[in-house]
Amino acid sequence: EVYTALSELEELLDTESVLLKTLHQYISDQEHRIAVLKKHAVDYEKEHSIAARDVTNYLSNPINDYLLVKRLTSDWHKTEKLMQDPYYETAMKNLTQYRELLKFPTDEDLTGAATALIRLQDTYKLDTASVARGELNGIQYSTQLSAGDCFELGRQSYNGYDFYHTELWMNEALKRHEQERSNVTVRWEILEYLAYSTFMQGNLKKALDLTIELLSILPNHERALGNLAYYEAAIKNGTTEIDKSEQTPKVVSAMLDPEERERYHMLCRNENLMPVQISSQLRCRYSNNNRDPHLLIAPLKEEEAYFSPRIVLYRDVLYDNEIEVIKRMAQPRLKRATVQNYKTGELEFADYRISKSAWLKEHEDVVVANVAKRVEVMTGLTTETAEELQVVNYGVGGHYDPHYDFARSEETNAFKSLGTGNRIATVLFYMSDVAQGGATVFPWLGVALQPVKGTAAVWFNLYPSGNGDLRTRHAACPVLQGSKWVCNKWLHEVGQEFRRPCDPKENIQETISR
Ligand SMILES: O=C(O)CCC(=O)C(=O)O
């Protein structure tokens, strides 16, 4: 899956530059060949017209006779050979070889890239026409999309049963098709997708009009003829109901609770969801974490992000040179992130988490060990039982849908093999700024944390009773522009008995507080 991280996409640019070289070589070979063929034609023509002017006279000359015969034998053989395109095979052989040597995206990658773009469009409410112009939130970032590009986005949406986006993109394809002079896609094909997706969304009248237009281009299109009859009958009988079960998009976070999804997306767009009674009480301070000797000279820059549950940010707790070391160590080991299937305990890929991650051990580098020490200072907990440092890179469109970091009571298999209990706290370090998007948001709290390089976010996932705190449900918004790097340390329950004593009184019911 190349679309999950920037580093992989860079390799695709290398692939493209090799392909471009091959293409240019092929074109220049061909141009040279065509130039030679043109010269042959001119030469033949010259002799031929001299002969035509006075045939008898021309043919009574033995040299001319010889030349005529030669032109039609040996010379013409050469011409024929040149007409055969000797470069095609070599070029194709090279290309076949490159398929094995270079990194190529797959059809699955194309689907992934299209899904990512549509996810961004959804989350950030990007309007189709602006995206097609290469704009993201009013900033021109890339070149325009052609009718064909829009058509492909529509087709990908269609394949995911997402007829809402199929209609948006096919409409855009149609608009652009009218403006473009050279057309690769054909109008009737756009119309076919557009008519069907319009129908699936319940607009029979428009579906009918589009089908009529399609038939004006291709009067014998069988499926369109069938649909025409069907639509006409349906309109006549007033049966405009469509089987909704077929409409559920496969790709666009179909699993999310709509209210949570709405709150999640609003927070990603930087819309305020926090009551002023809370936000006005949030403070920042220099903290020495109750006189931790490590912090007496250089206290932490602590910023409150929420009170209950308490979420705090620590500014400038990771240095640029440490970040460089961590990224460099992680880079070659980055793999598509997995999630634990809560029934089987197995790790698997999921559409709701798209990023690349790697795990670093403390003994591998002093920087990794220092990060663990700093986590202890920030949290007052031990990292003896913590997981290794997880490094995550999100490419454009990379995201993580709302989730809990702790294992719920029914997830009996999670963390079992570690033998260190549940994930008591999360420390999330931002290792990059993100140009647009990529916030960490807590949908039910109305908290949105913007990534700032060097900052750490800290919160407890469990109540002092040991029960999971459902209010900590959080998500990583899709990256809209740029690349996002984070690393996290998950602290576990075992070993914290005296640092954060259990308090059965706070055995609060596992319910989401809204
Ligand atoms: O990347 C983020 O902002 C959050 C990541 C996260 O929640 C996780 O990895 O569990």
Ligand SMILES: [Fe+2]
């Ligand atoms: Fe998380």
